[in-house]
Amino acid sequence: MENIKVIIWGFGAMGSGMAKMLLNKRGVDIVGVCRRNPSFVGKDVYDVLDLQRGDRAPIYITDDIESIVKEKSADVVLIATDSHTKDTMDKIRLVAKNKINIISIAEEMAYPQAQEPELAKEMDKLAKENDITILGTGINPGFVLDLLVLALTGTCEEVDFIKASRVNDLSPFGGTVMKGQGVGLTEEVFTKGVSDGTVVGHVGFPESIRMVGDGLGFKIDKIEETREPIISNVERETDHVKVESGNVAGCRHCATGEEDGVIKIDMEHPQQIHPHLEGQETGDYIWVRGNPDINMSIQPEIPGGTGTIAMAVNMIPHVINSRAGLKTMLDLPVPRAIMGDMRDLIEK
């Protein structure tokens, strides 16, 4: 069997991380990389990633996607360019028409049925017409606050209520993330930012809540989100931002899902820089109330960057094996690390 062929579309922190991971795996080749930034175009991926190429062929970065995405020119395209389904839709259309499977890490693509039901229908139709599978995944949405919650409920006879929390440290992230979370702002500017949409917080609550609700069979008829400033009592600083005491260290973004006036799903995701400076431990937490109750914790939290990169790559065999259509993490087998030859995971 030939090696599995992968194209990477988008070569920022996530796309380049996927490339690095793939180049350490057996039975899989990267057959194309697309990045628009002119300073990368024409460069060899091995040089950019500072990896030994050995006797492997160079992989030149292109800005012309149509020079690499051609009919069945790969088994999977990993798309790592957007957060919103509508922004990534033209890319998905192009890849689908070339009959190549798609894995997207756009947060909304983890469950496009939540906010873009019409586009979800179009993708499902496109996928079936072209006999491919389209999947959205990532650490969150895609795992911690949805798939892992559901997996734990697999051991429950009944579930009444779910609470889940992801407390993480934003310190490793860059300026764009700091801006979106309102880090470094005064409380007043943060509040204004929430109103005018410049302080976004986490992208993915409607997706996680719908995925959990649909997965369990709750009829969620109302989703509410709140974004509050995490005010720092100490000075905090990273390479990208400085927070004065009294200003905003991050965004406490929470969301609930109701069924017929009763909150069935309650999620929180406070994201800030250097939480330990005020004694805040980080972690992922899930509480299921039902029969039985389940109290799970992962400390520290599963890191967002590595987790998303790994999920996208680890789902490649499952996407190749899947029946055609738009699929979610609920439809496919459980993701797992791939320490052997990736080809061994492909069903004949």
Place this chain on the structure above:
Amino acid sequence: MENIKVIIWGFGAMGSGMAKMLLNKRGVDIVGVCRRNPSFVGKDVYDVLDLQRGDRAPIYITDDIESIVKEKSADVVLIATDSHTKDTMDKIRLVAKNKINIISIAEEMAYPQAQEPELAKEMDKLAKENDITILGTGINPGFVLDLLVLALTGTCEEVDFIKASRVNDLSPFGGTVMKGQGVGLTEEVFTKGVSDGTVVGHVGFPESIRMVGDGLGFKIDKIEETREPIISNVERETDHVKVESGNVAGCRHCATGEEDGVIKIDMEHPQQIHPHLEGQETGDYIWVRGNPDINMSIQPEIPGGTGTIAMAVNMIPHVINSRAGLKTMLDLPVPRAIMGDMRDLIEK
């Protein structure tokens, strides 16, 4: 769409628990129950379980499986009679030839490839010939020390080593379990029991270790198990057994899986009555060493009885939807509680 039709073969603590759970669910009917014990034969399941039957038809327990398992007489048979694959094999053959899907909670059936590869091949062939799916599941093996471990590694780029531990309380269980775990014995008699096979400990380590190894692509070439007495420093007692101070409160059963002389998987499952009497908290713990490291804990442990009952029932839709063959928890979508109509989960 008609309700999903389920037959339950074996009506002890597990089988009757599945019946109770199913009778509380929508879109599913129990169409037959088989139990050999003459004091149950001919009785109505609703009476035995002390449940209101309402306007539902009675379900009379039979000891004649062939009176209920006929060609396509149900969508799934839940088999809850055995621990070992070879003991349950004739039952599987009978159900398969009648073209009905099978879910078994026999511990070895969680991964029959581990200890019964020839029977696993026969089952896969049988399943494909009869266009059905055969699945083994349960809380452990089936979830805590294997599927959940693998699910967490889905967020990892690399995995070097896995340690997992399930520390539970045996107090709710009956005399047979106490005997198999050596509870109440002197240390000397326990040690003799381990040698002559009367003290068994946990059934399922080879299955969990192979499942994790195969799931990750480790080439596990050696599995070793140890069974040691948990000596009590206090008096402990349940309805079924009394443990004098200095005698055995349970069995600390451990197992390792090696690849080429290196331990890659290390599991422990100390089972005892009243662990809290000596300050021992119960819980499920998973430590992944790789990129990233993951430290997970569930406290207290997911209860074994309820967990196994729920896993078997919650996998029904996935088994009906699956392609034909012998499947494991690695092949099917993640289990989840079913709070809606079970028919909504069946793919058209």
